[in-house]
Amino acid sequence: MRVGTILPIAEGDGPGRTPTWKEILQFARRAEAVGVDSIWVFDHMFSNEPGTDPRGMHEAWSLQSALAASTERVELGQLVMCTSFRNPALLAKMAATADEISDGRLILGLGAGWHDQEYRAFGYPVDHRVSRFEEAIGIIGPLLRGQSVTISGNFYTVSDAVLLPKPNRHIPVLVAGKRPRMLRLAARHADAWNTAWFGLPDHRLQAQLTAFDAALATEGRDGSSVRRTVGVEVTDADRSDAGRRLTELLAAYSSLDVDDVLLVLQPMTVESLDRLGEALKMWRAGTGC
Secondary structure: EEEEEOOOOHHHOOOOOOHHHHHHHHHHHHHOOOOOOEEEEOOOOEEEOOOOOOEEEOOHHHHHHHHHHOOOOOEEEOOOOOOOOHHHHHHHHHHHHHHHHHOOOOOOOEOOOOOOHHHHHHHOOOEEEEEEHHHHHHHHHHHHHOOOOOEEEOOEEEEOOOOOOOOOOOOOOOEOOOHHHHHHHHHHHHHHHEEEEEEOHHHHHHEEEEEEEEHOOOOOOOOHHHHEEEEEEOOOOOOOOOHHHHHHHHHHOOOOOOOOEEEEOOOOOHHHHHHHHHHHHHHHHHHOO
């Protein structure tokens, strides 16, 4: 099982303000140094809950490209890029370029979006989000596989689109979703699937894993061909006993059919990362990883 962490890129993640690029980079490099397998960014225009005032947040893909050039080992992912925010063919082109910059460390996370306030503020349509997503991934996936794509859909049109230069490898696509239609689309198109947010494994998580297994069976996919990732929230991650508690959490997830846990550490500080590093050493020593 691999272990990833979310990067602090929003106002709520920092010391009373939006973290600076230097602070984000420091966090990313410390995560790499303590043994984390992957680092992830959220993709939003605002950082706020519905009905509250907008809060600061950096644009995800600009950060992703900078991180591709500024880290060496970790996988780079997104939870997730909203397909409504960028033309799908252009997003595929951006992913291929970022993967080149990173020397083949990118996973492209995709989702349909949900936050009406940011959609309306930036002029994106809120209707038919899942249908738009379905058309978008039908363009993005084949382009990343080096194919030429011509589609005239209800929402997107491309004609003989192709990525040149072609990607140097198969760039994996992750789809996040929990409702039946998104689960089916993930099972049909994705190399990886994400469900979130959880603490210790519980009946809600087991229900999601079971539902995704059913979606895979419906689509005729071999379950072992799709990577399962789970977003996990960790509170008080900088406490003196956090290393022990994190070790127990990792052990609990590694007993399940889960390939990656993606941790939101609270607070998002280097102290929390150091506690995670302690836990990774203890857990890996205990499992022989």
